[in-house]
Amino acid sequence: MQKMSLKHTTKTLVFLNEHHDNCTLCGRAFEKDDTTHLGYINDKTLVNIGNCCSGNLTETIIRHVFRKRVYEIPPNDTVLWRFMDFTKFVSLLSTSSLYFTRADLFSDPFEGAKGVLKNKKKWDKLYLEFFKSAIENPPEPEPEKEKKSKDYVTIEAKRLLSQLDSIGSRQQTETFINCWHENPYESEAMWKLYTSNLAQGISIKTTYYKLYRALNRNPSISIGRVNYIDYNKEFAGINDSFWYKRKSFEHEKEVRAIVKGFSSNGDYGKLIKVDLNILIDKIYISPTSPTWIIELVKDVLVKYGLNKKIEHSELNEKPFH
Ligand SMILES: [Zn+2]
Structure with a gap:
């Protein structure tokens, strides 16, 4: 990356982040080592373009050598779930923040590992x-x-x-992660895995794009799919190791949001402000939770001024034979 220009503002950073892969003028997909130009064309439109269209530039903000992201950004309407206990749910509402855990505090010792x-x-x-x-x-x-x-x-x-x-x-101590589970459907296994007390389990349903917007389209937060690799055969990249996990975690189908680079100051995590109205699509109550929990969740939503639909887990539906 070249020296940062004063004209590279939050607005242009967000634009670059959202138009990373294709020439915004002709649509061509960038290839490895292509030069990309972020700048303006004569009608003052902001563009991120390749040499294919660079003749149109009237002002250049910054040039990059193109590299594909190591993580895949899911399609906008990809359904994501976050499972939590009732206390964590109340904390989400009262702080209006998502909790990003310091990477070295996850139970998986391979978190951020380069190899075996x-x-x-x-x-x-x-x-x-x-x-x-x-x-x-x-x-x-x-x-x-x-x-x-x-x-x-x-x-x-x-x-x-x-x-x-x-x-x-x-x-390990300067990377903070917030994890989601990608699944078009509710998953019984995830209820059991992610809630310590299933009867008080709550799940938030959202989509990739809602999560991105709820975090204020922040270009310093990266959101994408985790890659599952065989560490016996592969190494994770130097700067990208937090996008890799062992194959044995593949069932998690994890989408994570990562912020890097701030020193931990001994903190176990970071609270990052989130717009709850945008974030929360629906709230699901665990399949085994008693009805009074639903009433409690309703009360808490009223207290924090949120008008959201509450569903009792669909896994609770009664069959007929
Ligand atoms: Zn082009």
Whole structure:
């Protein structure tokens, strides 16, 4: 990324975030290493375009080298669920905020992991070679007399590798995550997995786009699908490891929102303001919850001025044979 221009404001950041993958003038999908230009054309329209259309630019804000996101953004109407206990539900309403948990506090020890420990030597070798080659081939060619000695290259590459390890551990405490379950239907397994007291379980139903809008289209919050990989065969990317989990978690069908980069200050999580009216589509009460819980939820909604539909879990419907 080039130096940030003063003209790169929240508005242009949001635009870039929402038009990341295609030329906004001709619609062409960007490919790896394409140059993309964020700027204005003669009628003052904001655009993010490729070299295909860059002749139309009258002002450039910033250029990027295109890289696909490692995570997939679900289609706008993708249905998402968040399961919680009654107390967490009340906290959601009273704070009007979503709770983002610090990454190192999840029970999954692979959260944010780059790989499995037995493959660490392979990883080290891979990145040592990568750093050596980067040091030996700087973007600006150097005069012959300044060519670096082999020893210098090795020592410097090792230093960068150890820096990479410490960044990896630090990312654990500087990344905050809020998790959702993608499913067009209510899922019995998820009720059991995500509520410690099933009888008091509550679920919020929303969609990807409602979640994005409820978080104020914030360009520093990334929302996307988790990739499930076999760590025996693959590594997660250096900056992208929080978008990967082990295959054994595939049933979670997780969509997560991630914020990075703020220091934790010892906090276990971050509360991020959310527009509850936009966020909440419907509220579901657990299949085993007694009727009085429904009344309680209704009272709480009135107290916080929310007019939302409450459904008793559809899993409660009676069959006939
Ligand atoms: Zn174009």
